[in-house]
Amino acid sequence: MFFYKIKLSLVFCIYRKGRISADTDADKLPANMEAETSSKEAESSIDLLVIVLDTNPSQHIVRQNPQNLTQILEAVIAFGNAHLMQKAQNKLAVLSCSHHATNFLYPLPRRQVELRQVDGQYEAFSLVEKTVKQQLGSILMNAPRLNGPSESLLAGSMSMALCYISRLQRNVTSGVKMHSRILVLTGSNECASQYMTFMNVFFTAQKLGIVIDTCALDKTLSLLQQGCDITSGQFLKVTQLEGLLQYLLWVFLPAPQMRHKLVLPPPPKVDYRASCFCHRELIDIGYVCSVCLSVFCKYSPICTTCHTIFKTPGPLPIKGKKKKKTDKQ
Amino acid sequence: MADDENEDQKEYRWETGYEKTWEAIKDDEDGLLDGAIAEIIQKAKRQRLAQKTKQNRLGMMRHLYVIVDCSESMSVPDLKPTRLRCTIKLLEQFIEEFFDQNPISQLGIIALKAKRAEKVTELTGTSRVHLKALESLINVSLTSEPSLQNGLDLALKTLKVVPSHASREIVVIMGSLTTCDPVDINLTIDELKKEGIRCSVISLSAEIHVARYLTQQTLGTFGAVLDDAHFRDQLMSQVDPPPAAKTQHNSLIRMGFPHTKNEVEGKDAPLSMCMCHIENLEEPSVLCTTGHHCPQCNSKYCELPVECQSCGLTLVSAPHLARSYHHLIPVPNFEEVTLDSMPTVSSDYNGGVKECYACAKVLTFVADKSIFKCGFCQQFFCIDCDAFIHETLHACVGCNTIPGVDGLVYQQTTKPTSEDPR
Numbered sequence: 142m143f144f145y146k147i148k149l150s151l152v153f154c155i156y157r158k159g160r161i162s163a164d165t166d167a168d169k170l171p172a173n174m175e176a177e178t179s180s181k182e183a184e185s186s187i188d189l190l191v192i193v194l195d196t197n198p199s200q201h202i203v204r205q206n207p208q209n210l211t212q213i214l215e216a217v218i219a220f221g222n223a224h225l226m227q228k229a230q231n232k233l234a235v236l237s238c239s240h241h242a243t244n245f246l247y248p249l250p251r252r253q254v255e256l257r258q259v260d261g262q263y264e265a266f267s268l269v270e271k272t273v274k275q276q277l278g279s280i281l282m283n284a285p286r287l288n289g290p291s292e293s294l295l296a297g298s299m300s301m302a303l304c305y306i307s308r309l310q311r312n313v314t315s316g317v318k319m320h321s322r323i324l325v326l327t328g329s330n331e332c333a334s335q336y337m338t339f340m341n342v343f344f345t346a347q348k349l350g351i352v353i354d355t356c357a358l359d360k361t362l363s364l365l366q367q368g369c370d371i372t373s374g375q376f377l378k379v380t381q382l383e384g385l386l387q388y389l390l391w392v393f394l395p396a397p398q399m400r401h402k403l404v405l406p407p408p409p410k411v412d413y414r415a416s417c418f419c420h421r422e423l424i425d426i427g428y429v430c431s432v433c434l435s436v437f438c439k440y441s442p443i444c445t446t447c448h449t450i451f452k453t454p455g456p457l458p459i460k461g462k463k464k465k466k467t468d469k470q
Numbered sequence: 471m472a473d474d475e476n477e478d479q480k481e482y483r484w485e486t487g488y489e490k491t492w493e494a495i496k497d498d499e500d501g502l503l504d505g506a507i508a509e510i511i512q513k514a515k516r517q518r519l520a521q522k523t524k525q526n527r528l529g530m531m532r533h534l535y536v537i538v539d540c541s542e543s544m545s546v547p548d549l550k551p552t553r554l555r556c557t558i559k560l561l562e563q564f565i566e567e568f569f570d571q572n573p574i575s576q577l578g579i580i581a582l583k584a585k586r587a588e589k590v591t592e593l594t595g596t597s598r599v600h601l602k603a604l605e606s607l608i609n610v611s612l613t614s615e616p617s618l619q620n621g622l623d624l625a626l627k628t629l630k631v632v633p634s635h636a637s638r639e640i641v642v643i644m645g646s647l648t649t650c651d652p653v654d655i656n657l658t659i660d661e662l663k664k665e666g667i668r669c670s671v672i673s674l675s676a677e678i679h680v681a682r683y684l685t686q687q688t689l690g691t692f693g694a695v696l697d698d699a700h701f702r703d704q705l706m707s708q709v710d711p712p713p714a715a716k717t718q719h720n721s722l723i724r725m726g727f728p729h730t731k732n733e734v735e736g737k738d739a740p741l742s743m744c745m746c747h748i749e750n751l752e753e754p755s756v757l758c759t760t761g762h763h764c765p766q767c768n769s770k771y772c773e774l775p776v777e778c779q780s781c782g783l784t785l786v787s788a789p790h791l792a793r794s795y796h797h798l799i800p801v802p803n804f805e806e807v808t809l810d811s812m813p814t815v816s817s818d819y820n821g822g823v824k825e826c827y828a829c830a831k832v833l834t835f836v837a838d839k840s841i842f843k844c845g846f847c848q849q850f851f852c853i854d855c856d857a858f859i860h861e862t863l864h865a866c867v868g869c870n871t872i873p874g875v876d877g878l879v880y881q882q883t884t885k886p887t888s889e890d891p892r
Binding site: 337344427 | 528530531570719720722728729765766786789794796798823825828829830832854855859864870871
């Protein structure tokens with residue numbers, strides 16, 4: 142508990158983020174957490190945090206005020222460094238999801254950014270800051286011009302994050318545990334065309350034990366909400382963008398293993414109802430094609446998806462009953 | 471079946487020519503074996519992926535009976551520690567994987583004990599029941615011979631009444647070389663063939679003619695295991711849904727999609743008990759406000775998918791259905807190319823290093839002799855990502871991150887309705 146306070150305040154010292162009082166949040170942490178963190182198990186394990194940052198310029202919050210993106214970026218860098226600071230073994234990766242491509246912002250396998258200690262700051266932290274800013278700058282400079290609003294392909298970026306995590310997981314030396322999680326920061330609307338990819342990503346994450354957290358900056362995203370629920374992650378909709386860093390440090394910095402000891406926002410009610418393929422309306426009771434599993438709200442003799450012809454359900458049960466009766470007689 | 475005939479004609483191992491297996495491994499200029507070994511592993515991985523062919527009609531709703539031999543021969547310690555323990559251990563993995571991949575399917579277990587067949591678990595859709603039952607199976611006394619026919623008959627009796635739109639299957643795990651049957655087993659085999667029930671046999675000892683005949687007649691697969699790793703492979707191959715049987719009828723199935731009632735008119739939902747635990751004395755039903763309510767009769771269940779006990783409606787959630795979509799829309803196989811053919815990206819921030827598109831691994835000429843290219847998005851992937859994308863993720867990373875790529879089309883042309891928003 143005491144350590145935690147120090148860590149948090151250290152973060153703020155280094156980044157001089159101003160008068161955000163870390164104490165109020167830290168006071169909420171239960172006292173027995175110290176024992177948890179100091180255990181040997183925690184020391185030998187690696188926590189990997191992959192941040193998927195939506196940098197699409199057609200996001201509502203960015204169009205409203207382009208300065209917002211800078212602020213979000215600052216908060217993400219500070220948050221990423223706070224994660225690295227928690228434990229020497231912790232790892233960080235940052236991906237940007239823009240309107241034209243998805244790229245790694247950190248780490249870069251190729252050229253290292255030149256490093257000199259600045260202002261007494263730990264080199265690893267300035268490396269994160271410099272790499273992310275430089276990389277994002279060059280991506281935005283080389284980006285094609287945006288003609289009208291375009292969607293962010295978040296599901297694809299998350300699948301890329303999963304590939305990266307699975308590569309690191311393969312290379313971990315035996316005996317060392319790796320806990321991975323993905324944090325998605327986005328202000329975009331959700332897009333139904335990515336439904337399949339989203340679902341595949343969620344189930345893969347669930348299978349590999351990867352927690353998906355989402356920090357929605359603008360709208361409530363029901364698909365990502367489902368994903369957080371499936372992988373037992375945390376979903377948070379930020380109401381005030383100015384306090385983004387505080388939200389991040391408060392909700393998303395603690396590892397998922399110790400989250401149950403914290404007082405976090407209650408999970409939202411996730412609607413798992415299916416919507417029919419014919420009218421796209423949410424339904425309670427529907428008909429499912431036995432071949433392709435398409436959902437329909439009314440009975441139809443031919444599946445519109447896979448063109449299967451169904452046998453009519455009506456007369457069959459009657460036939461069965463009749464047969465039984467004759468048998469008995 | 472052509473495969474099986476070819477297999478039959480194969481020579482025995484001791485009749486084939488003398489193989490110098492070590493000559494396949496060659497060291498590179500530095501005298502290291504890494505490259506050669508990596509190549510062998512890559513080939514094996516590739517082969518497995520290529521075997522997966524696109525099937526348009528699959529038996530997605532599966533009703534599967536696993537018949538486990540519990541006779542004296544299962545105590546043989548050739549699989550460590552014993553055949554039975556090894557089987558149970560692998561079955562646990564199999565059941566987890568089965569329900570993960572086939573969420574709206576059902577599974578049951580039958581044990582062959584001393585010439586009798588005993589139902590260990592009924593057909594159900596929750597893995598917990600089976601895992602618990604398997605635990606108790608470890609301590610069963612292994613005596614006498616098994617009866618294959620009794621086991622098949624028992625499974626047949628239950629599977630006969632399963633609705634015709636479901637895919638019906640039996641997987642037999644046999645340790646014994648003999649079977650002690652009451653009447654002619656061919657009658658049972660004919661009956662299974664007539665019903666269109668797919669039977670597969672995994673033999674832990676050797677190939678048995680009657681088992682081979684059974685699988686040939688019912689279009690199943692037969693395998694005799696070499697060791698535990700091979701056994702695992704054989705068992706896991708049963709996880710993927712088989713092609714739809716000809717006898718299988720297509721129909722629309724009525725299903726309910728329960729929504730959680732957390733608040734009713736501004737108040738918390740009333741306390742209620744779930745139907746799934748109401749008759750379970752060991753874990754009694756707990757009064758709580760959460761749960762899934764059947765939209766037809768309003769009875770509560772704590773887990774999905776489930777068949778409503780009072781009105782018989784199948785209750786599922788939308789993600790359950792989505793979980794099986796990848797069997798129907800697989801990612802197209804990538805093309806294998808050499809690293810030389812990959813163009814060097816000359817953008818200023820790349821530095822001229824070739825890397826895997828998905829995991830950003832730097833590709834080197836020693837370790838990555840062959841890389842993979844998606845035909846739709848033209849991106850290059852390392853071998854590990856290729857396997858990961860096809861086996862686990864089921865979505866091409868390139869096609870899903872680059873807007874306007876044709877790759878998204880293959881999802882939409884085969885299934886224009888994949889744009890289901892929830």
